[in-house]
Each structure stands twice: as structure tokens, then as C-alpha cells.
Amino acid sequence: MLTTIAAFAVTIGILITFHELGHYLVARLCGVKILRFSLGFGKPIFIYKRKNDPDATEWAVSALPLGGYVRMLDARDPACLPIKPEDKNREFGAKNVWQRFAIVAAGPFANLLLAVLLYASIFMIGSTQPTPVVAEPPAGTPAAMAGLHAGDKILKVGDSEIKTFTDLRMEMLNKFGSTTDILVHRPNGSEVTKEIDLTKMSLDPKAKDADPFDEVGLHLNMGHPFISSFVENSAAQRDGIKIGDHIYRVGNVPVKMPKDFVSEIKKYPGKPVTLLVGDENGPTHTLEVTPAAAMDEQGNEIGRIGAAIGVDFPHTQVSYGLLKSLAEGVKKTWDTAAMSVRMIGKMFTGDVSISNISGPVTIADYAGQTAQLGILPFISFLALVSISLGILNLLPIPMLDGGHLLYYSLEVVTGKPVSEAVQASAQKIGIAALFGLTILALFNDLTRLLP
Numbered sequence: 001m002l003t004t005i006a007a008f009a010v011t012i013g014i015l016i017t018f019h020e021l022g023h024y025l026v027a028r029l030c031g032v033k034i035l036r037f038s039l040g041f042g043k044p045i046f047i048y049k050r051k052n053d054p055d056a057t058e059w060a061v062s063a064l065p066l067g068g069y070v071r072m073l074d075a076r077d078p079a080c081l082p083i084k085p086e087d088k089n090r091e092f093g094a095k096n097v098w099q100r101f102a103i104v105a106a107g108p109f110a111n112l113l114l115a116v117l118l119y120a121s122i123f124m125i126g127s128t129q130p131t132p133v134v135a136e137p138p139a140g141t142p143a144a145m146a147g148l149h150a151g152d153k154i155l156k157v158g159d160s161e162i163k164t165f166t167d168l169r170m171e172m173l174n175k176f177g178s179t180t181d182i183l184v185h186r187p188n189g190s191e192v193t194k195e196i197d198l199t200k201m202s203l204d205p206k207a208k209d210a211d212p213f214d215e216v217g218l219h220l221n222m223g224h225p226f227i228s229s230f231v232e233n234s235a236a237q238r239d240g241i242k243i244g245d246h247i248y249r250v251g252n253v254p255v256k257m258p259k260d261f262v263s264e265i266k267k268y269p270g271k272p273v274t275l276l277v278g279d280e281n282g283p284t285h286t287l288e289v290t291p292a293a294a295m296d297e298q299g300n301e302i303g304r305i306g307a308a309i310g311v312d313f314p315h316t317q318v319s320y321g322l323l324k325s326l327a328e329g330v331k332k333t334w335d336t337a338a339m340s341v342r343m344i345g346k347m348f349t350g351d352v353s354i355s356n357i358s359g360p361v362t363i364a365d366y367a368g369q370t371a372q373l374g375i376l377p378f379i380s381f382l383a384l385v386s387i388s389l390g391i392l393n394l395l396p397i398p399m400l401d402g403g404h405l406l407y408y409s410l411e412v413v414t415g416k417p418v419s420e421a422v423q424a425s426a427q428k429i430g431i432a433a434l435f436g437l438t439i440l441a442l443f444n445d446l447t448r449l450l451p
Contacts, residue, residue: 001368003368003371003372004364004365004367004368004371005364005368006371007364007367007368007370007371007378008360008363008364008367008368009065010367011363011367011381011382011385012065012066012363013039014114014382015111015114015382015385015386015389016039016067016068017039017068018110018111018113018114018386019068019107019108019110019111019389019390019393020037020038020039020068020069020070020107021110022106022107022108022109022110022111022113023070023103023104023106023107023110024037024070025106026102026103026106027070027072027092027103027106030095030099030102030103031089031090031095032072032073032090032091032092032095032103033055033072033073033087033090033091034057034070034071034072034073035057035058035071035072035073035080036057036058036059036060036069036070036071037057037058037059037060037068037070037071038060038061038062038068038069038070038071039060039061039062039065039068040060040061040062040063040064040065040066040067040068041062041063041064041066041067041068041069042062042063042064043062043063044060044061044062044063045061045062045063046060046061047059047060048060066360072092072103073087073090073091073092074091074092074093075091075092075093076093097408097411097412097417100404100408101405101408101409101412104401104404104405104408105394105401105405107393107401108389108390108391108393108394108401108402109390110390111386111387111389111390111393112333112337112386112387112390114382114383114386115329115332115333115336115383115384115386115387115390116326116329116330116332116333117329118329118379118380118382118383118386119328119329119332119333119380119383120325120326120328120329121325121379122376122379122380122383123318123319123320123324123325123328123329124319124320124321124322124325125319125376126317126318126319127317127318127319127376128315128316128317128318129163129164129165129166129315129316129317129318130164130165130166130220130313130314130315130316131153131163131164131165131313131314131315131316132153132154132155132162132163132164132165132167132168133151133152133153133165133220133221133313133314134148134150134151134152134153134154134218134219134220134221135150135219135220135221135222135256135257136149136150136256137149137217137218137219138217141215141216141217142196142197142198142200142201142215142216142217143196143216143217143218144217145197146182146194146195146196146197147192147194148184148194148196148217148218150221151186151187151221152184152185152186152187153184153185154168154182154183154184154185155183155184155185155191156181156182156183157171157172157174157175157180157181157182158171158175158180158181158182160174163316163318164316164318165220168218169213169218170335170336170339172198172201172213172216172218173339174335174338174339174342175198176198176201176342176346176351176352177198177199177201177346177351178198178199179195179196179197179198179199180195180196180198181193181194181195182194182195182196196216198216200215201215201216219257220313221313221314222257222258222311222312222313223280223311223312223313224246224247224248224255224256224280225246225247225255225257225258225260225261225309225310225311226244226245226246226247226280226309226310226311226312227241227242227243227244227245227247227307227308227309227310228243228308228309228310229243229307229308230243230305230306230307230308231306231307234292234305234306234307235289235290235291235292235304235305235306236289236305236306236307237306239287239288239289239290239305240287240289241275241277241287241289241305241307244279245277245278245279246277246278246279246280246283247261247275247276247277248276248277248278248282248283249275249276249283250264250265250273250275251264251268251273251274257311258309258311261309262309265291265303265304265305266291266296266302266303266304267302267303268290268291268303269291269292269293269294269301269302269303269304270290270291270292270293270303271290271291271303272288272289272290273288273289273290273291274286274287274288275287275288275289280312289305291303291304291305292304292305292306332383333383333387336383336384336387337387337390337391340387340388340391341391343356344391344395354440354444355444355447356444357437357440357441357444358441358444358445359438359441359442359444359445360441360442360445361442361445361446362444362445362448363385366381367381397430397433397434398423398426398427398429398430398431398433399427399430399431399433399434400430400434403426403430407423
């Protein structure tokens, strides 16, 4: 819990600071007077301002941490009135439409820039990534019907080159709802082009199988799982399982990947079951193990043996120099942002479930999980959420940055600002939309976490 809280605070702090700094810096460049830079909303709990400088910006931390703002000198704000004659040219409304557009757009684009830098840092540091070699797909799945088999390596999805299994997942999501060609390298050295049908690919996190790739039949070829460690005095240790043992069968069910082993062991709480074990060259002997009875998150009794599962999958080291890392960071950010926009569009058409919308509880949960996995997963998570925040703020909803950008776009076309009356009416719609979106996100958060 402490890790989750700390990781969530770091996540929100970094993303909000970067977003508001975008507004702040561009406003300063455009000559706008900045009154306050605040992390959080509501009553300030900390304020710093340079002494003996009435023109200095107040730097504040406010009580409600889910956001922030940059308060500029603005004739529309009654608290700014009267505006001193020497400050009239430093008022937000005195700037031309392109300057106002740039100031408002700078926040979301700062989040996208942050994602570029975060992804670039990952590429520079380097990471070990699984190569896109697939396991045998279950019969009847789109992958099986496309003719894929264990050991096949995916080289291309459509026209996009595939280097890692993460690339494969991203491109499959990009092709969601369509049929696409894939270039496959076979274990015998030949290359063939196959067609895979993704029209029935589900993106509903509440579905029985929340991972859409289970439905498609695409899994990383991990080889047979083996025991990497176990808890002292656990069922695994008590019944003779040894570290390094490869698991080939649980009862009469073959084990091809870790999830097979875990799902089968769960079926035997307090009941003996025979395991076929061996080494990397094949099975050698059987063992009888009695998993301990435990309760899962839904209150169901399941079996656990107290062992950690290891895998030995094909992998590659992904690392680049500075310029190449920046270029890859730009590409990764663009691809992720474009996919996010497509997914939002598909929510409006009903092709993607609105259950995918997440709120602060889910963000906190994932922040904690990725932080425990290590610095690189946490940086990747930060980049993903930063992109989501940038895209969300660019939506043409009044109250969001995108709503103001819509006003300024209309002003460019018509040659005159959108009237105050129209903006006031639109603001009410925007407040209602954001309130509904917030309630939906919190509802989705709670239904994910609570049985």
C-alpha cells in the first residue's frame, strides 16, 4: 500500500507539473503575466513568492492533488480587475489568437513531449525484450485458423516491422476490428504470409478473458515453465519439487506455459495431484503434490503450492544511441497516441467497451505494480499515462484544453471570438460531460477491484 501511494504521488506530481509547465513557459514567452502556478486545486496549503517583487509568480501546492493550474492575468477573471494600465498588454485576452492557441495547446503537448523523453530514456538505457516467437495457438482461435504454429516468428504485421513481442501486441491492437496480413518466419527457415482475422477481437476488460490476445490465440513461446524458487515449508518444498524442475503435466492436462500450470494447480485445493516433471530436455519422472487451500480475490477456494514459476523465452536486447533513441521515442509516442485516438473513436461506435476507461484508483494500482517491477516498467507506465493525459486534454470538450482550442479554431475561421454566451452554455455541457466521465471512471475502478 505504501509503495502504491508513493508511486501514485510521484506519477501525478510529474505528469501535472510537466503539463502546467507547458502552459507556464509558453505563456511567459508570449508575454503573459503569471499570477500563480499551483499543483492541486482548492485552498493552497503552501505558497512561495519572491519577496519585494510584486510582479513575481506565486508557487503553490493546494489541497486537492488531482490536477493543477496556471492562473494568468485575465480580464475575464473578476479577481484580476482592475488591470493596471502597464499590465494591459500582459493580459491573456490581449494576445492574438495564435498566441492564445499556443499557450493552451502547450499543456497537452508537454505531456506528449514527456512521453517522448521517457521512451527515449528506455531505449538509451536498453532493455531485454521477448522476441515475437509464438506458442502453439489453441484450436479454433484466429491465430490457429491463420495457420500459425509453435516456433513461428512474426516479422511483419501489415507493413509494420516487428522486432519484439511488445511490438506485435501494439500492431495487433492497431489492426483491431480488421483482417490483416502477417509475415511469418518458420523454424525451418522459410517465410510465409498469413492472414489473421481480428474482427472478433474483444477489448472489454470485464469479459471472462480480459486479455484480447487470449481470444486471438497469440501467446509468447515461453517453453515449459520451471520452478525458480519456493516459499520455505510450502507444499512444493514438502512434496519433493526441486528448483529447476520443468513442469510438463498436471494430472492429465499438458502444461505448455505458466498460466496452464497455475490454472490447473488452482483446481486442487487440499487435494493430491500428480505432476510430470523433468529438465529442459524432457520429462523424467512423476511427483505427487497436495496444494494448500487458499482463497482468491473473489472468495473462491483455490490450490497453491508456494512456488515461483520461471520461463526461458527467446529474447533480444533493445538499445540505441541518443539520436536513434529520440527518434524511436517519437515513433512510440505517435503510435500509442494514434492508437488511443482510434480506441476513443471505437468507444463512440460501440466497438470498444467503455469499461476500458480508468480513473485514479486504477492508475494508483498500476503505478504501484509497475514500481515494484522496476524502474523501466515504471518509466514506461509514466509515458503511457502521460500520453493518455495529453490526448484527454485535447478532446474538444468545454472546460478542457481541447474545448478552448476549438473556440480559437472557430475564431480563426470566422475572424471573431466565440461569444461569451455561447461559451457559458458550452461550459455547462462540459461540466456535465466531465462529471459523467469522472463517475464512469470511478465506477469502472471499483468494479475492477471489488468482487
